[in-house]
Amino acid sequence: MTDLSRIRNFSIVAHIDHGKSTLADRLIQLTGTVAERDMKEQLLDAMDIERERGITIKANTVRIEYPAKDGRTYILNLIDTPGHVDFGYEVSRSMRAVEGSLLVVDASQGVEAQTLANVYQAIEADHEIVPVLNKVDLPAAEPDRVREQIEDVIGIEAHDAVEISAKTGQGIPDVLEAIVHRLPPPKSGDPDAPLKAMLVDSKYDQYLGVICIVRIIDGTLKKGDRIRMMKTGGTYDVDDVGIYRPAMTPVDSLGPGEIGYLNASIKQVRDTRVGDTITHERRPCAEALPGFKPSVPVVFCGLFPVDANDFEDLRDAIEKLALNDASFTYEMETSAALGFGFRCGFLGLLHLEVVRDRLEREYDIDLITTAPSVIYHVFLKDGERMDLHNPADMPDMTLVDHIEEPRIKATIMVPDDYLGDVLKLCQDRRGIQMDLTYAGTRAMVVYDLPLNEVVFDFYDRLKSVTKGYASFDYQMIGYREDYLVKMSILVNEEPVDALSMMVHRDRAEGRGRMMVEKLKELIPRHMFKIPIQAAIGGRVIARETLSAMRKDVTAKCYGGDATRKKKLLEKQKAGKKKMRQFGKVEIPQSAFISALKMDS
Amino acid sequence: METDAFGIYVHWPFCQAKCPYCDFNSHVSSRIEPADWARAYRAEIARAKDELGERRVDTVFFGGGTPSLMPADLVADVIEAIRAAWPVANDFEVTLEANPTSAEAGRFRGYREAGVSRISIGLQSLDDGHLKALGRLHSAAEGVSALWMAQSVFDRVSADLIYARQNQSLEDWRHELGQALALGLDHLSLYQLTIEDGTAFGDRFRAGGLRGLPSEDLGADLYDLTQEMTGAAELPAYEISNHARAGAECRHNLIYWRGQEYLGIGPGAHGRIRIDGQWFATETHRMPGAWLSAVERDGSGELPRTALPPEERAVEYAMMSLRLAEGTELSRLPDQSLNQGKLADLVSSGHLWERDGRIGATATGRPVLNAVLAEILA
Numbered sequence A: 001m002t003d004l005s006r007i008r009n010f011s012i013v014a015h016i017d018h019g020k021s022t023l024a025d026r027l028i029q030l031t032g033t034v035a036e037r038d039m040k041e042q043l044l045d046a047m048d049i050e051r052e053r054g055i056t057i058k059a060n061t062v063r064i065e066y067p068a069k070d071g072r073t074y075i076l077n078l079i080d081t082p083g084h085v086d087f088g089y090e091v092s093r094s095m096r097a098v099e100g101s102l103l104v105v106d107a108s109q110g111v112e113a114q115t116l117a118n119v120y121q122a123i124e125a126d127h128e129i130v131p132v133l134n135k136v137d138l139p140a141a142e143p144d145r146v147r148e149q150i151e152d153v154i155g156i157e158a159h160d161a162v163e164i165s166a167k168t169g170q171g172i173p174d175v176l177e178a179i180v181h182r183l184p185p186p187k188s189g190d191p192d193a194p195l196k197a198m199l200v201d202s203k204y205d206q207y208l209g210v211i212c213i214v215r216i217i218d219g220t221l222k223k224g225d226r227i228r229m230m231k232t233g234g235t236y237d238v239d240d241v242g243i244y245r246p247a248m249t250p251v252d253s254l255g256p257g258e259i260g261y262l263n264a265s266i267k268q269v270r271d272t273r274v275g276d277t278i279t280h281e282r283r284p285c286a287e288a289l290p291g292f293k294p295s296v297p298v299v300f301c302g303l304f305p306v307d308a309n310d311f312e313d314l315r316d317a318i319e320k321l322a323l324n325d326a327s328f329t330y331e332m333e334t335s336a337a338l339g340f341g342f343r344c345g346f347l348g349l350l351h352l353e354v355v356r357d358r359l360e361r362e363y364d365i366d367l368i369t370t371a372p373s374v375i376y377h378v379f380l381k382d383g384e385r386m387d388l389h390n391p392a393d394m395p396d397m398t399l400v401d402h403i404e405e406p407r408i409k410a411t412i413m414v415p416d417d418y419l420g421d422v423l424k425l426c427q428d429r430r431g432i433q434m435d436l437t438y439a440g441t442r443a444m445v446v447y448d449l450p451l452n453e454v455v456f457d458f459y460d461r462l463k464s465v466t467k468g469y470a471s472f473d474y475q476m477i478g479y480r481e482d483y484l485v486k487m488s489i490l491v492n493e494e495p496v497d498a499l500s501m502m503v504h505r506d507r508a509e510g511r512g513r514m515m516v517e518k519l520k521e522l523i524p525r526h527m528f529k530i531p532i533q534a535a536i537g538g539r540v541i542a543r544e545t546l547s548a549m550r551k552d553v554t555a556k557c558y559g560g561d562a563t564r565k566k567k568l569l570e571k572q573k574a575g576k577k578k579m580r581q582f583g584k585v586e587i588p589q590s591a592f593i594s595a596l597k598m599d600s
Numbered sequence B: 001m002e003t004d005a006f007g008i009y010v011h012w013p014f015c016q017a018k019c020p021y022c023d024f025n026s027h028v029s030s031r032i033e034p035a036d037w038a039r040a041y042r043a044e045i046a047r048a049k050d051e052l053g054e055r056r057v058d059t060v061f062f063g064g065g066t067p068s069l070m071p072a073d074l075v076a077d078v079i080e081a082i083r084a085a086w087p088v089a090n091d092f093e094v095t096l097e098a099n100p101t102s103a104e105a106g107r108f109r110g111y112r113e114a115g116v117s118r119i120s121i122g123l124q125s126l127d128d129g130h131l132k133a134l135g136r137l138h139s140a141a142e143g144v145s146a147l148w149m150a151q152s153v154f155d156r157v158s159a160d161l162i163y164a165r166q167n168q169s170l171e172d173w174r175h176e177l178g179q180a181l182a183l184g185l186d187h188l189s190l191y192q193l194t195i196e197d198g199t200a201f202g203d204r205f206r207a208g209g210l211r212g213l214p215s216e217d218l219g220a221d222l223y224d225l226t227q228e229m230t231g232a233a234e235l236p237a238y239e240i241s242n243h244a245r246a247g248a249e250c251r252h253n254l255i256y257w258r259g260q261e262y263l264g265i266g267p268g269a270h271g272r273i274r275i276d277g278q279w280f281a282t283e284t285h286r287m288p289g290a291w292l293s294a295v296e297r298d299g300s301g302e303l304p305r306t307a308l309p310p311e312e313r314a315v316e317y318a319m320m321s322l323r324l325a326e327g328t329e330l331s332r333l334p335d336q337s338l339n340q341g342k343l344a345d346l347v348s349s350g351h352l353w354e355r356d357g358r359i360g361a362t363a364t365g366r367p368v369l370n371a372v373l374a375e376i377l378a
Helices: A020-030 A048-053 A085-096 A113-124 A143-154 A172-182 A308-323 A349-362 A416-428 A458-465 A505-522 A559-577 A589-596 B034-052 B072-085 B108-114 B128-133 B140-153 B170-181 B200-206 B216-232 B251-257 B288-298 B310-321 B340-348 B366-376
Strands: A007-014 A060-067 A073-080 A100-106 A128-134 A196-205 A209-218 A226-229 A235-237 A240-244 A248-250 A259-266 A277-280 A299-305 A329-335 A339-346 A367-369 A376-380 A385-388 A400-415 A432-439 A442-450 A471-482 A484-491 A501-504 A530-536 A539-546 A579-582 A585-588 B006-012 B057-064 B088-098 B118-124 B156-163 B187-192 B237-239 B242-244 B261-265 B270-275 B278-283 B306-308 B352-355 B358-361
Touching (some): A007 A020, A007 A113, A007 A172, A020 A060, A020 A128, A020 A172, A060 A172, A060 A240, A060 A259, A085 A113, A085 A196, A085 A349, A113 A128, A113 A143, A113 A400, A128 A172, A143 A432, A299 A308, A299 A329, A299 A349, A308 A339, A308 A349, A349 A367, A367 A589, A400 A416, A416 A432, A416 A442, A416 A458, A442 A471, A458 A471, A484 A505, A501 A505, A505 A530, A505 A539, A505 A589, A559 B270, A559 B310, A559 B366, A585 A589, B006 B251, B034 B072, B034 B261, B034 B288, B057 B072, B072 B088, B072 B108, B088 B251, B108 B140, B128 B140, B170 B216, B187 B216, B216 B366, B251 B261, B261 B278, B306 B310, B310 B366, B340 B352, B340 B366, B358 B366
Parallel strands (some): A007 A100, B006 B261, B088 B118, B118 B156
Antiparallel strands (some): A196 A209, A196 A277, A209 A259, A226 A235, A299 A339, A299 A367, A376 A385, A376 A400, A400 A442, A432 A442, A484 A501, A484 A530, A530 A539, A579 A585, B187 B242, B237 B242, B261 B270, B270 B278, B278 B306, B352 B358
16 A cells, blocks of 8 residues: 555646657656566557557556655556547546646647647546646747647646657656656545545456456455446456556555556456446445446447458457447448448547457458448427437438437637638538637637538548648537438439438538549449439439440450450459449449548 | 361560560560471470370461561471371461561561461551551551562461550541551451550559550440441451451461360460360460470470369350350350359340350440450359
């Protein structure tokens, strides 16, 4: 058990690429927590996808022992939190588990939208915040301007921000001192009180089963304890408790203020809910920690195997993945066009991409992803409300009274050179401007936007119109009625359910035209001409015709070519496998994704 | 039986210069010893005779490379060796491919004396600018005079033309094809330019060069125009790219398209031979030196051969014979080798015809034959 006054629990808040992982690496390195030879970059990010994309998906923690200049050795627990809006709830729980934050801002880039969202989470969690200006060694660094910006935009004191270069190691000792002297120790906790601990995150280890990251508030957690998860009700025997340094290191017990792991032979990550309260079965604490929320998916799409024979493999893969990702939901879906697949729910677009990537990569299954959709509230004339996850399930319009769609509050930080393009993009996506302020040469734009306009490719478009200089974050703000209709796409007179989508009536013609024009480019010519139509109900609103193939023949074919020609034919056959058959028409799988990306 | 004909393909692998569009097995070399080649060709013919036994030879085809660079004596040697090995048909056809330069035209008489009965001239274009772009070493005028020379020496003369070239309009081709048809030939091979991987054109195309190639639609229009003009001139297509007056078809090439038996001799030559009722696909060493030394050292220029089971034979036969106007004999295809549903669809959509136990591609189906094949053979 560690004396509370020698414990500092903190997280690092930063925009992607501003140096959060590098700073964490330096802190670990400088304190000798990890031997020099075991150092690697992004030490705390374990998943391939995390390393590749430079993002953090799962919370991680590390205990650092730091002999401070005051002669005392402090225990510093860093929780590395996910940094993306999709994982906002997970971030908020991690924040509740610590008392302070380092706010890392790139001294050449300034404050970004993502920084804002996360720093507000930290403020909401009553954190003490130490601003850290990173990359001060760069010629483009403007620490004074950025200090001012932090004060203007975020509203926290920044004159004593620590200037560092995580890359070169400059200023890292100052950061350690700031953690010790400027961040508070954990609030008093009673080691003899009934156990009250927060489940910060959990992950699956193929040898050990589910490992939970926990923060002890009151009481003491020991090996052999029988614990109860207060929300899910599960009871388990604790096999092991320990800390991360960052390798797993068993300890006898964890006491108030401490952060560590527990291993209790829990089989599925699904049984452990982020934010749940862990207590002893025999002597439970009186009430659970506040703020627990079951995770709710907001973006949905269909996942289908390209090769229908892979369905069982896909089912296995999805089930396995879901065991380790409680925020991901799935149910079987049948599409007339795509056969058997799954309707899956995600926390956001990044989450969708990560899950899809993992299915394709770790389980080696080629997937067709259908148009991402949000949950619409469809109010029927009989007074009932249905939650529509899939445009294919849209009831007949004559039965519908009105439809509400989810809206978000989007915060975008952008250099003012690109402001016009960003405003245009937001207006084009049916946005309503809520706020527009400047901080130096950067503008902060706040828009009320329909989520369905964002789930397609808003982020890609934003990056492209601002050459990557804009940052973006959002939060759900509720539902609002609008004039929404289901638009179907017909290829060769047959509806392709996987391409149907909900659109605003005023935008339907434009979207429909764009879709049919794109599909005309994406579907190869066939031996017959193919009408491609967009329709609302029975009414066609846009139409293109893909002409019949006119020439595809080998000019020269003599005795020596027979073998080669046969191989060509086999290649052609293999190519057909990458296509999906719709009536008589073959549509390449790539068309499903490409058709949904909008160019303007 | 259509399967009874027997042809021999002889490959001469050398050219004066490599054409940028050509992906045939051709090499440029200054050290060619005709005596070595005569010995090797003779040895291969003798080996085939030992293996195949009795045959009656219907056709011989000297292809390349540029066979018109072969000394006439060498051609005579090869024909003599073939005649010594097997009896030949009454209407024995011996074709030789020739380039239309004046030097080669001078050898035409020698070829006739050697036993060549048909000559196929690589005219390629009647436009000097286009000839240069195609990397040819002759002018249009040289081409035409070589052709006249050939016509005065041989009864049967064919010419090759390449169209659907860079920046060639429908009107350009109408004019050029009109000129070619006026030359009084009874056989024309009219090929659309194809950009092949592993050629100079292929490299340029991949690097984003080679602009002005026709779109699919213009290519189709060019093909349609070709059918219309050759039909009117009574040189209808008897194969995708081959046109002849009735009776003037190249009987050697018909052997390939009809799925009959042929022997391949020389570097990189392919064959389809039948031994004791079993069909084999044969192929020889591609590089001239490798082939020569294999023949000399091992007594065979052949690579390991592959047996062709009946279903593969059927696929090859359908693939090749659907190129012909006469089409495919259904009785030669096992039932399961064609997708009957797709076949019926393509008949009703007008891409294929079916009558008298045969199927064939219609005027609509022929320009998209690859797609048709992919459907019915899938």
